Amino acid sequence: MSEYKKLQNGSDIRGIAIDGIDGEKPNLTPKEANHIAAGFAKWLREKTGREDVTIAVGRDPRVSGPDLLEGLLQGFCKEGIQVFDAGLASTPAMFMATIFENVRAGGACEGSIMITASHLPFNRNGFKFFTKDGGLDKKDIARILELAEEDAAKGAGECDPRPAQVTDLALMDAYCVHLQQVIRTGVTDGSTGAPDVAAAKKAAAEDAGVYEMYKDYSEPLSKIPDHRILAVNRGEKEGILKVSVDNVKVFEKKFLTKSNLRV
Secondary structure, three states, X not given: OOOOHHHEXXXXXXXXXXXXXXXXXXXXXXXXXXXXXXXXXXXXXXXXOOOOOEEEEEEXXXXXXXXXXXXXXXXXXXXXXXXXXXXXXXXXXXXXXXXXXXXXXXXXXXXXXXXXXXXXXXXXXXXXXXXXXXXXXXXXXXXXXXXXXXXHHHOOOXXXXXXHHEEEOOHHHHHHHHHHHHHHHOOEOOOOOOEOHHHHHHHHHHHXXXXXXXXXXXXXXXXXXXXXXXXXXXXXXXXXXXXXXXXXXXXXXXXXXXXXXXX
């Protein structure tokens, strides 16, 4: 398997972005981001049949985010893509960048990327991709990484993207207004007319594919890390995941010890 294909995590791209954990060597750096951006640009042109596609990019606060953003911008620059930088953003908001017609003068973007690794450890990061149809599927990600690998074989092709091709995008302002309108006019619990916040959170999480990697997921209890337990429990609480334990004895041994058993 190629180094780029190893970055696929279901319908996302995930990798090690910085040093900090022994034995974990970075494999998702600005260099890889450069070629992945080129791959996404080529894929988006294939999908839309258009050359003049526009792409919005946002990120979460991880320390590796700004460097990965610059790598993406370099890749988009060499492809001649007009990019809109949303700065710090949320994953659902980045999807809406492909929907909102009034977020910029030219209307919605044809594609968007969220730089995030959700609940994963600090040294990880990744990319989520969107079009107006929602998050990309596994086949789409595989194609993007195939195109990225082809681009990597040609060399980096760096250029300075800031002067002409990157424009700041006030996406979170538009998204906040959108949420206010939804809460005031649409999302109700069916009985009192009050906003159903739980339903809104579930819909946003499903749209963003936050729990995609856990839909056909299993792992030995003896090896599952704490942060993954929290993510799975949160998905179950929000009604998106169903969780079961196959071996109750192992569960009891790991979690129902004398030190943490409460009666």
